[in-house]
Amino acid sequence: MGERLAAVRQRVAPSGRAQTAALIGGVAALALVIVGGTLFPETILGVLLSTLVREPTAESALRLAVPITLAALGGIFAEKSGVINIGLEGLLIISAFVAVWMTDVTGNLLVGFAFGVVASTLLTLLFAVVCIEFRADQIIAGLAIWLIALGLAPFMSQVIYGGPNTESVGTVPTLTKLFGFLPPAGTLPQRLVAPTIGVGPIDALSGVLASVLTRPPLYLADVLLDASLSVYLMGLMVLLSWLVLYRTRFGRWVRASGENPKALDTAGVSVSRVRYQAVLLSGVLAGMGGSALALSIGQFTGNGPTMVNGKGFIAIVTYLFGNYNPVGAFLSSLLFAGLDAMQVGLQTAGTGIPSSLVRVIPFVMVIIVLALVGRTRIPGAAGEHYESGEDR
Amino acid sequence: MTLRDRIERGLARLVAASTAERFAISLAALFASILVGTVLILAAGRITGCSTATFVLTHPTPFGLSRLFEVGFCYNPVTVYDRLFLGALGDPLSSGWDPFGRQMALTLRETTVLLFAGLGVAVAFRAGIFNIGAQGQLVVGSLASVLAVLQVAPLVGGVLGTAVSLSVGLAAGALAGGLYAAIPGVLKSYVDANEVITTIMLNFIATGVVGYLVLNHVKDPESFATQTRTIPDHANVPTILFEPTANFSVLALGVGVLLVGGVYYLLAHTAFGYDLRTSGLQPEAAEYGGVNSKRTIVASFGLSGALAGIGGAVYALMILGKFQTGVPSYGFDGITVSILAGNNPLGVGFAAFLFGVLKSGAGVVNFATDVPPQLVDTLRGLIILFVAMPEFFRLLGGRMKGVTRRVNRDESGGETDG
Numbered sequence: 001m002g003e004r005l006a007a008v009r010q011r012v013a014p015s016g017r018a019q020t021a022a023l024i025g026g027v028a029a030l031a032l033v034i035v036g037g038t039l040f041p042e043t044i045l046g047v048l049l050s051t052l053v054r055e056p057t058a059e060s061a062l063r064l065a066v067p068i069t070l071a072a073l074g075g076i077f078a079e080k081s082g083v084i085n086i087g088l089e090g091l092l093i094i095s096a097f098v099a100v101w102m103t104d105v106t107g108n109l110l111v112g113f114a115f116g117v118v119a120s121t122l123l124t125l126l127f128a129v130v131c132i133e134f135r136a137d138q139i140i141a142g143l144a145i146w147l148i149a150l151g152l153a154p155f156m157s158q159v160i161y162g163g164p165n166t167e168s169v170g171t172v173p174t175l176t177k178l179f180g181f182l183p184p185a186g187t188l189p190q191r192l193v194a195p196t197i198g199v200g201p202i203d204a205l206s207g208v209l210a211s212v213l214t215r216p217p218l219y220l221a222d223v224l225l226d227a228s229l230s231v232y233l234m235g236l237m238v239l240l241s242w243l244v245l246y247r248t249r250f251g252r253w254v255r256a257s258g259e260n261p262k263a264l265d266t267a268g269v270s271v272s273r274v275r276y277q278a279v280l281l282s283g284v285l286a287g288m289g290g291s292a293l294a295l296s297i298g299q300f301t302g303n304g305p306t307m308v309n310g311k312g313f314i315a316i317v318t319y320l321f322g323n324y325n326p327v328g329a330f331l332s333s334l335l336f337a338g339l340d341a342m343q344v345g346l347q348t349a350g351t352g353i354p355s356s357l358v359r360v361i362p363f364v365m366v367i368i369v370l371a372l373v374g375r376t377r378i379p380g381a382a383g384e385h386y387e388s389g390e391d392r
Numbered sequence: 393m394t395l396r397d398r399i400e401r402g403l404a405r406l407v408a409a410s411t412a413e414r415f416a417i418s419l420a421a422l423f424a425s426i427l428v429g430t431v432l433i434l435a436a437g438r439i440t441g442c443s444t445a446t447f448v449l450t451h452p453t454p455f456g457l458s459r460l461f462e463v464g465f466c467y468n469p470v471t472v473y474d475r476l477f478l479g480a481l482g483d484p485l486s487s488g489w490d491p492f493g494r495q496m497a498l499t500l501r502e503t504t505v506l507l508f509a510g511l512g513v514a515v516a517f518r519a520g521i522f523n524i525g526a527q528g529q530l531v532v533g534s535l536a537s538v539l540a541v542l543q544v545a546p547l548v549g550g551v552l553g554t555a556v557s558l559s560v561g562l563a564a565g566a567l568a569g570g571l572y573a574a575i576p577g578v579l580k581s582y583v584d585a586n587e588v589i590t591t592i593m594l595n596f597i598a599t600g601v602v603g604y605l606v607l608n609h610v611k612d613p614e615s616f617a618t619q620t621r622t623i624p625d626h627a628n629v630p631t632i633l634f635e636p637t638a639n640f641s642v643l644a645l646g647v648g649v650l651l652v653g654g655v656y657y658l659l660a661h662t663a664f665g666y667d668l669r670t671s672g673l674q675p676e677a678a679e680y681g682g683v684n685s686k687r688t689i690v691a692s693f694g695l696s697g698a699l700a701g702i703g704g705a706v707y708a709l710m711i712l713g714k715f716q717t718g719v720p721s722y723g724f725d726g727i728t729v730s731i732l733a734g735n736n737p738l739g740v741g742f743a744a745f746l747f748g749v750l751k752s753g754a755g756v757v758n759f760a761t762d763v764p765p766q767l768v769d770t771l772r773g774l775i776i777l778f779v780a781m782p783e784f785f786r787l788l789g790g791r792m793k794g795v796t797r798r799v800n801r802d803e804s805g806g807e808t809d810g
Contacts, residue, residue: 140780155432158766367579367597
């Protein structure tokens with residue numbers, strides 16, 4: 001099956017046409033919602049628009065984007081180095097459980113968070129050894145990592161808590177909770193009022209201008225003040241990942257290891273060492289995602305597909321859609337998380353659409369997106385084992 | 393000699409050489425997983441609390457030597473594996489063993505469903521397609537078969553009614569599963585969408601949409617559970633030999649065994665099977681040899697989904713007698729079954745039985761010990777992991793035989809197909 005994977009790499013350069021089509025489609029849909037919603041506030045479009053612009057929707061979109069983005073960043077490093085890490089879902093599951101468990105044991109959120117990262121990194125180490133040392137098929141090994149975590153986390157939860165769900169622990173605080181001097185979210189004014197100078201038309205004009213200019217930053221400030229620290233961690237990691245990948249020597253090695261491992265080898269750099277480092281990094285990042293996910297709720301739920309519920313697989317799609325760029329992956333994660341937030345908002349708004357159908361929207365979107373950008377250019381040597389010419 | 397003949401002969405050599413090794417690797421993977429599972433049971437037994445240890449690790453103290461260590465564990469791995477394997481077969485080592493007993497029926501019942509799911513996955517994997525969506529295809533097939541039987545069964549009664557409604561049910565399951573699987577097939581062939589992702593997404597979508605349909609359109613109004621009406625008695629799969637309450641029918645197992653033979657013949661001795669296998673091993677060569685790869689991909693996906701759909705139909709008609717949301721993860725177990733069997737239809741038979749034992753044994757373990765039944769899910773993942781790394785066992789074997797690692801590597805070439 002290694003050969004089959006290799007066949008995947010022979011895809012052509014990104015088809016600009018498809019991505020443009022996706023973009024135009026997205027913009028058109030958005031325009032329809034905005035115009036239709038403003039003109040006919042009583043229709044479904046109106047409900048969509050009001051859900052879209054509500055601050056809770058933006059807040060939960062950011063919150064929901066955290067695990068997806070962090071896992072996607074991890075996936076980028078692994079796949080850029082030539083190892084397709086399809087086990088991201090499993091890494092999220094194991095770190096989510098361990099983070100809650102260790103927070104419960106130690107009583108310290110930060111320690112629990114760190115243990116979640118460690119657990120995910122250890123499981124990734126196993127994956128790395130199996131793929132790099134023992135030349136396992138990366139897809140099958142990734143599936144195994146997912147299934148192991150899918151069994152192990154509820155197993156441990158059952159052993160420790162007597163059920164698939166853990167006890168509740170604290171959650172990651174927001175910025176305002178941590179720094180008391182910041183104004184709490186929701187206390188900011190909706191908009192600033194321009195000073196009146198007594199001339200009717202000018203006052204009206206400056207009033208509109210002040211409202212248009214001050215509303216967006218105040219909206220953003222309100223959303224950010226209410227965001228948990230995990231959201232800031234995500235932002236930091238997106239930035240760092242981009243810098244590491246495109247502005248450091250290690251980043252160059254990672255990309256070379258995935259595109260042309262032979263050249264890297266010839267240059268005297270050990271391909272398997274670079275791959276080990278990149279894959280372990282993917283475990284660290286996914287671990288942050290899992291810990292953040294569980295500690296945003298303060299509980300691990302392990303029924304069925306667990307609380308992770310496909311976020312690791314959606315992460316893979318987001319970095320494909322974002323063309324392996326950390327910023328692109330973040331933006332497309334935000335898109336999927338936004339859809340998820342919308343469906344929560346729609347359910348509370350009561351549109352009459354059954355919730356079980358609304359819930360599948362993000363998954364349907366994944367398929368549509370994948371169909372439109374199917375022909376992405378994946379790293380040249382991804383999925384292939386690299387055998388150094390030297391005898392190790 | 394034509395290119396076709398040459399490829400065919402090369403394939404035959406490859407298969408013959410690797411079958412024995414595959415078997416050895418699968419066996420080794422199973423033992424390795426049990427070993428890791430033992431460590432896991434012991435570790436979990438230390439973490440959890442209990443008043444008396446059920447398992448104590450210590451050493452003999454001859455000549456009155458002092459005891460160096462004595463560690464107690466809450467879970468006893470020996471009991472766990474005893475219940476898991478012997479318990480699942482209804483205790484074959486005890487004197488009063490009844491091979492047609494209830495526990496044996498439960499094991500064979502699981503085996504039957506896994507047989508179909510495993511065959512479905514194996515067909516796809518042989519074509520070089522990662523169909524992770526067997527679960528979704530099984531769920532869709534399951535609902536479709538029940539709905540079809542609910543429509544047809546009242547029309548014909550008696551023995552004829554049983555035959556007619558069962559055939560219709562199986563056909564509906566196969567059709568629905570096949571069509572559902574054709575979606576990722578078309579997406580892969582024509583827009584190059586990665587099937588691993590699309591099939592996983594379609595699993596989630598299947599659960600959601602089927603849940604919606606049952607809850608809002610075909611729900612049994614007299615039940616609180618999210619389920620359809622129960623199929624009429626005469627449409628049930630007849631139970632022969634075994635206890636009727638175990639809901640196991642030898643007939644269904646027979647159909648499964650027939651299909652094992654059928655799929656084996658199809659893959660090994662027909663033109664379609666040849667196309668399927670060559671496009672799995674050497675897509676470029678297959679295309680060069682005149683295989684229409686796009687059509688082969690869609691057809692393989694369809695066949696794969698149809699087999700999984702039959703599995704779903706058997707699950708719903710034989711075990712439940714209705715459709716209920718929350719279908720067990722037969723589809724994912726089917727992946728393990730197929731990987732463990734080296735994607736060989738004949739091997740699927742054995743692997744399905746092994747997993748039937750594991751699944752039904754999990755219930756026995758749950759009854760007899762405090763060890764969480766999710767242990768079996770973890771073992772499933774471990775088995776896949778170990779089967780995925782034949783190189784590990786080759787190295788291990790190589791060391792034992794004193795063969796150097798280098799030679800071993802050269803011989804094995806780059807062959808790591810799952």
